[in-house]
Amino acid sequence: MKTWFHSWRAAIRIARRDAWRSKGRSALVLAMIALPILGVSGLDLTYRSSELSPAERVEREIGAADARFKDADVTGVPILQDPTGERHTTVKDYENEPWPSGPTDVTRTFPAGSTVLTDTTGSAKLTTAHGLLMTEVRELKASDPVARGIMTLLDGRFPEKGDEVMATAHFLESSGLSVGSTLSARNFERPYRIVGSYELPNTLDLDQVNALPGAFLAPYAKAVEKAGVPAPDTSVSYLVRAAGGFTWNSVQKINTKGVSVFSRAVVLDPPAKSEIPLFQKDGWGDYESSSGPTPPNSPPSSPSSAWPCWRSACSPDPPSRSAPAARAASWAWSGPTAVPAATSGRSC
DSSP: OOOHHHHHHHHHHHHHHHHHHOHHHHHHHHHHHHHHHHHHHHHHHHHHHHSOOHHHHHHHHHTTOSEEEEEOSBTTOOEEEOTTSSSEEESSOOSSSOOOOBOOOGGGGSOTTOEEEEEEEEEEEEEETTEEEEEEEEEOOTTSGGGBTTBEEEEEOOOOSTTEEEEEHHHHHHHTOOTTOEEEETTEEEEEEEEEEEEOTTOTTOOEEEEOTTSSHHHHHHHHHHTTOOOOOOEEEEEEEOTTOOOHHHHHHHHTTTEEEEEHHHHHSOOOGGGOGGGGSTTOOOTTTOOOOOOTTSOOOOTTOOOSEEEOSSOOSOOSOOOOGGGOOOEEEETTEEEEHHHHOSOO
């Protein structure tokens, strides 16, 4: 009695003999099947490798801290924010009133017993082997366990003294300097020794130097102002570690003081859209699918936003913002749509 096995056995024998007789054609058929599969698999692997998990994103943003606190620059009036703190606006609408612009005391919002690191960013024209190079300067005690994961040390060590800095690998390549070299800034002749090199996983092409808090930006600002040059803007945020972390409810409580929060617990376990008051306001989109429009009378609030020009019928002057000048992009804000400043002009 013949079974299905006997009929397939004959077909397999015929196919094997045919493949063996025409080796070139068989190899071509295999290649036509395998190469597209390998290509698609490679593209999928590359894409997945480039996508950060929420935990990886949190580590690169705040290291081992529980949250990053940042002044919303709205004079301390209550705000609403998205789960990452990248977008926020005031609770009150200022349709026919001046937009509240000014700092608040962020330190008042720190829980008792918390550990806090100050993270300040500015810019300076540094002297290099090839001339002056506009460079981002970041003052953060990178050796502190709370900051672990933000900067990846490649060579040397972290700064330990006020006259020591470390620099990104891209800065060293661009400047012609190396670990052990000294650098200074235009109108600021104090020398700083480069004791290490590092990289920022999110921005490998950034020219940045790192110093201890208070070691560079404040004395540099005094020196350039003395020389008759405006001091560069600085952006200050705080890495905070506290027992129990910061839940969505605690983030919203801190928002009432005019402070935005990037919380580890909230980013890893975000609330439902229905629990986010910001998304109940007209003009704000779903953070999971779109950045959403920004109402014309409230400024964009991404931590990396730049403010070279602000155009609004209700606020012709730029709100008090302090985004790093080295990261500044040439954008003007006109209503809910951002357009290049070069094509938009600067008058309302």
